[in-house]
Amino acid sequence: MADRPLPPPEVAREWLETMTLIRRFEERAGEMYAKAKVGGFLHLAIGEEATIVGSVRALRETDYLISTYRSHGHALARGTEPERVMAELFGKEDGVCRGRGGSMHMFDLPRRFMGGYGIVGGNLPLAAGMALACDYLGTEDATLCQFGDGAANQGTFGETLNLAALWRLPVVFMVTNNQFGMGTSLERHSAVTDLFKRGEGYGVPGIRCDGMDVVDTYETTCEALRQAREERRPVLVEAITYRFRGHSMADPEEYRTKEQVEQWRQRDPLTTFGERLSAEGAVPEQEREEIDRRAIETVDGAVLFAEASPFPAPESLYDDVYVLGDQVQGWYSIDERAAGVQRGEDIGP
Amino acid sequence: MRYREALNAALREEMQRDERVFLMGEDVGVFQGAFKVTAGLLEEFGEKRVRDTPISENTIVGMGVGAAMTGLRPVVELMTINFSLLAMDQIVNHAAHIRYMFGGQVKVPLVVRMPQGAGHQLGPTHSHSFEALYLQVPGLLVAVPSTAADAKGLLKAAIRDDNPVIFIEHEYLYGQRGEVPDDDDHVMRFGQAAIRREGGDVTIVGISRMAVTAQRAADLLASEHDVEAEVIDPRTLRPLDLDTILDSVRKTNRCVVVEEGWPHGGVGANLAALIQEQAFDHLDAPIARVTGADLPMPYSKPLEEIAYPHEPQIVQAVLATFGDV
Numbered sequence A: 001m002a003d004r005p006l007p008p009p010e011v012a013r014e015w016l017e018t019m020t021l022i023r024r025f026e027e028r029a030g031e032m033y034a035k036a037k038v039g040g041f042l043h044l045a046i047g048e049e050a051t052i053v054g055s056v057r058a059l060r061e062t063d064y065l066i067s068t069y070r071s072h073g074h075a076l077a078r079g080t081e082p083e084r085v086m087a088e089l090f091g092k093e094d095g096v097c098r099g100r101g102g103s104m105h106m107f108d109l110p111r112r113f114m115g116g117y118g119i120v121g122g123n124l125p126l127a128a129g130m131a132l133a134c135d136y137l138g139t140e141d142a143t144l145c146q147f148g149d150g151a152a153n154q155g156t157f158g159e160t161l162n163l164a165a166l167w168r169l170p171v172v173f174m175v176t177n178n179q180f181g182m183g184t185s186l187e188r189h190s191a192v193t194d195l196f197k198r199g200e201g202y203g204v205p206g207i208r209c210d211g212m213d214v215v216d217t218y219e220t221t222c223e224a225l226r227q228a229r230e231e232r233r234p235v236l237v238e239a240i241t242y243r244f245r246g247h248s249m250a251d252p253e254e255y256r257t258k259e260q261v262e263q264w265r266q267r268d269p270l271t272t273f274g275e276r277l278s279a280e281g282a283v284p285e286q287e288r289e290e291i292d293r294r295a296i297e298t299v300d301g302a303v304l305f306a307e308a309s310p311f312p313a314p315e316s317l318y319d320d321v322y323v324l325g326d327q328v329q330g331w332y333s334i335d336e337r338a339a340g341v342q343r344g345e346d347i348g349p
Numbered sequence B: 001m002r003y004r005e006a007l008n009a010a011l012r013e014e015m016q017r018d019e020r021v022f023l024m025g026e027d028v029g030v031f032q033g034a035f036k037v038t039a040g041l042l043e044e045f046g047e048k049r050v051r052d053t054p055i056s057e058n059t060i061v062g063m064g065v066g067a068a069m070t071g072l073r074p075v076v077e078l079m080t081i082n083f084s085l086l087a088m089d090q091i092v093n094h095a096a097h098i099r100y101m102f103g104g105q106v107k108v109p110l111v112v113r114m115p116q117g118a119g120h121q122l123g124p125t126h127s128h129s130f131e132a133l134y135l136q137v138p139g140l141l142v143a144v145p146s147t148a149a150d151a152k153g154l155l156k157a158a159i160r161d162d163n164p165v166i167f168i169e170h171e172y173l174y175g176q177r178g179e180v181p182d183d184d185d186h187v188m189r190f191g192q193a194a195i196r197r198e199g200g201d202v203t204i205v206g207i208s209r210m211a212v213t214a215q216r217a218a219d220l221l222a223s224e225h226d227v228e229a230e231v232i233d234p235r236t237l238r239p240l241d242l243d244t245i246l247d248s249v250r251k252t253n254r255c256v257v258v259e260e261g262w263p264h265g266g267v268g269a270n271l272a273a274l275i276q277e278q279a280f281d282h283l284d285a286p287i288a289r290v291t292g293a294d295l296p297m298p299y300s301k302p303l304e305e306i307a308y309p310h311e312p313q314i315v316q317a318v319l320a321t322f323g324d325v
């Protein structure tokens, strides 16, 4: 599907820059995990950059985006500062979620990135709810919901698609089909492997795009968003892609062959797009090197920033458990850490 | 033998012993289990009996319930106890209630296994301890093994039992070693607490991994504060061996309950009620609780560290029962 024409050179260059940033960021995050700077589970999206950038670029600024635990790239594509994403991975106070959420739980409200979620399939109803709110409020905004092939097997998938179709909500469901749910390959977890067909029975038409091709992903998502927005018809987009790394950092990858990974790497979305841009004269080769150098520099800066940021203060442990106000002015917690009333935030004397 | 190997041995032995026992769960086969508890079982027993499932917790558990009602003995693995919340309907409305609401005509010999616990920076969707949620539900048995031997003996007992069993493992414990009897007949009884350490000054009841933390705290209490604590590990919460706890409290006159879960409506809250109902006159101090913090779990290391109990909090709570702090 590489025959879709390129966008104007400045646009194409920006896509390449963002894809490169995501790639370099993810690589560095992996290194930081190996150095124990990052804890918990770390899921990298290396190989999925075209799917991420192509679909996110199809959004308007006021549209909503929601994703999974594999969503550093979504935050970066939406414009969240790499510094604050890295600081979140480090569990630092300057992280996007003040170190509370970690790698699996990114969020950036001003950019309408409505979060990464650690529960597989948990975000689909939320997405439909956001679309409901947009519809209710009479705005033009749409919602893009990203989830994996594995998530398509949760009950929330069918339940959400049905309601979204029934209520004609402006939402696009994008299943990022990277061929695996953890160690279980698509054909071992889904009776119907053409995932885009899975919406039809619910009244949600499906369409497939080449998730290794940023242009095709962009065009397909644009059209899906248009239908959702203008015709009030939710759409299911299946982006065919591949994750080059393990599911998380602790994955021996015994469920797939090196040859298969190698085959997909031949179609590396970053390389293929970069080469196409040079071949078609949009971005000369030297400039691509420059783009890569700048991405590395940005990521270096992000690491320095994350290192320098303080850990959250112990006194802030109870911040934000509740919205404090008339009903909740604080709450009593039986707690040896700090006896007495715990306050969710400082509401003054 | 490590705790995870003990669980693996229990599964293997019970599958060898009884054709009706089979495993279902996400990545239990080819991937060998998210925590490698089911390693080697697919190879030994084949795809009919070790079934990789899609990510569909409520349905997997529900299919376990249906299969159990129809004569099989399913063991369902969920990757983390947080994910069991997606299956809460099948566990509570179905597994736990079916026998009762159908007038005893049918039984549900199902085991749902899953790990819990904080300490690995998995944040607010993967780190909780929910034994108290399941303890609340009549119709369920609840096991919280803290040693490799108990892991094996209780899992074998769970598989052989005719009730639905919530079998709660712990992520921290998987790598811990312990002596495990390797005979096939190492089948333990539910409802028998273990006295992990004898002492006459105070009773500490530790749940799940906290039974281990409590023993370490007891050693500190002895070496640094001249306090001899008796540490009790209930091993199963339903049925509960309350007698062993009461006997100990009647001897020591003080009790501290330690759990990783939330304070409100927790295991400690429940035990405190039971103990004061039955042994009020023997208490010289209010029953103390040491619990996980009353909040969703933070990811950041220093915050997570203070959000679940460690030895110093237990020591402090024990000393407080003597009015020393």
Ligand SMILES: Cc1ncc(C[n+]2csc(CCOP(=O)(O)OP(=O)(O)O)c2C)c(N)n1
Residues within 6 Å of the ligand: A068, A070, A118, A119, A120, A121, A147, A148, A149, A150, A151, A152, A178, A180, A181, A182, A247, B026, B055, B057, B079, B083, B086
């Ligand atoms: C409800 C729930 N069940 C299981 C898990 C454990 N888990 C995390 S990611 C994952 C695989 C998901 O695969 P997919 O949806 O295809 O997304 P991908 O990881 O490939 O991006 C599993 C089983 C979880 N986080 N939540």
